[in-house]
Amino acid sequence: MAHFVFWGILFISVILSVFSSFPFTLLVLLVFFARARRAGIGIGAFLAGIILDVLWINPLGQTSMLFLLLLLLASFYERKFEIATLPFVGAFSLIGSLVYFVAAGYEIGLVELAACVMFSVLLFQIFHPTSGAKNKNFI
Numbered sequence: 376m377a378h379f380v381f382w383g384i385l386f387i388s389v390i391l392s393v394f395s396s397f398p399f400t401l402l403v404l405l406v407f408f409a410r411a412r413r414a415g416i417g418i419g420a421f422l423a424g425i426i427l428d429v430l431w432i433n434p435l436g437q438t439s440m441l442f443l444l445l446l447l448l449a450s451f452y453e454r455k456f457e458i459a460t461l462p463f464v465g466a467f468s469l470i471g472s473l474v475y476f477v478a479a480g481y482e483i484g485l486v487e488l489a490a491c492v493m494f495s496v497l498l499f500q501i502f503h504p505t506s507g508a509k510n511k512n513f514i
Contacts, residue, residue, distance in 0.1 A: 378415070381407055385419050393430045397487070398475045400427065401442060402468055402495040408446050409458045409467075410502055420446055441478055445471045459503070461496055468495035 424439025472491035
């Protein structure tokens with residue numbers, strides 16, 4: 376059941392990302408990666424990037440590479456910090472959104488960056504368990 380939640384939300388975020396400059400897909404991937412670090416999230420990042428490149432008429436693999444590099448960077452920090460926390464999700468969504476806006480050629484505004492951080496923190500709060508124990512069967 377949890378796989379359907381991830382893939383459904385990823386599909387919706389790809390559709391929303393096609394019609395706006397807001398990095399829905401990137402933020403969904405970062406939040407789900409912070410929540411449960413599984414190989415399926417990397418596969419989802421690759422497939423979502425390919426679909427977005429085709430729909431945006433970008434060079435094939437550009438967005439996939441960006442998504443995978445940001446997830447790889449987050450996995451490097453996993454060894455030093457606990458990444459399933461609000462401060463990490465907020466800070467990394469800020470950095471990831473900044474990199475996304477620069478790579479996509481969008482103008483960077485503080486309002487957009489603040490909205491990205493608020494969206495990712497809200498999404499993290501929705502999908503993070505209320506107890507301190509991790510649910511390994513989430514994804």
